[in-house]
Amino acid sequence: MKNLLFLLAGMAFPFLLFAQSNVLTEDAPAEEKNSAVKVMVIPFHPTKMYFSDCDRDLAKNSSLRREDVRMHFQAGMDYAAENWIEKRYESMNLFQMKDSLSKELLDSFYTQVSYAYDIPTRKILKKKKNIFKEMKEKISEATGKAEDDPEVDSYTTVEAEDEQYMRGTIRNPEFLKRMNEIYQPDFYVFVNQFEIKTDYEKCIDRELNTFRRRIKVHFNIYNPEGQMVYGDVITAKYDSNTNKVNKIIQDNFGFLAEYIKEALP
Secondary structure (H helix, E strand, C coil): CHHHHHHHHHCCCCCHHHHHCCCCCCCCCCCCCEEEEEEEEECCCCCCCEEECCHHHHHHHHCCCHHHHHHHHHHHHHHHHHHHHHCCEEEEECCCCCCHHHHHHHHHHHHHEEEEEECCCCCCHHHHHHHHHHHHHHHHHHHCCCCCCHHHHCCEEEECCCCCEEEEEECCHHHHHHHHHHHCCCEEEEEEEEEEEEEEEEEEECCCCEEEEEEEEEEEEECCCCCEEEEEEEEEEEEECCCCHHHHHHHHHHHHHHHHHHHCC
């Protein structure tokens, strides 16, 4: 975690905004933690597996270079996933390990994984209704509005509804064997692809310049033998007039990360 603080500071990223978020990680409900189970989180590739149509506006309004927007989203999603998983299991994060071996393995990972569209597993459908209800309650609390207020529904909602998702698969079993020997995880979480798209044609509120955005995170969960446990894509439907990267992370990434945590066995 300390490594992440230094990383974000080096990127001129105000980490304080993360800490102030009501929904990113700080207000996660207390759970019984099983520290005997270790989960390794690996983030999406910031260039090959990142798709956005709004980086120019986001960079301009966030005082960032355009190429840094994707790095902030990568770090934010990485941080949120690790910290939500940490509520239940022992979490590790290859991106935040700054030793030379871990950096080498992260770079190698991106050359060893292949991507292809597949059908989501969605084995947590029975849990999904309760997950989404809890998320809506958090949105209501964060915005100070009643749960049935239309503005809550138009603020952020989360769905797992796509018919296909981007699956990541390790091509070389020997690479996974090496990872197992070094880190000894019980599960791997691959965040495969990140998308943020804006519906510029459909302006929800012309006066406030509020647009509808869709933030999608494609992910897989694997066991150490390379067998897939779960695969899905989760979408945050975000209606807002903000073009600030920090605000988008605060309002959405906690919900996305919680869904990933709930997909773990």
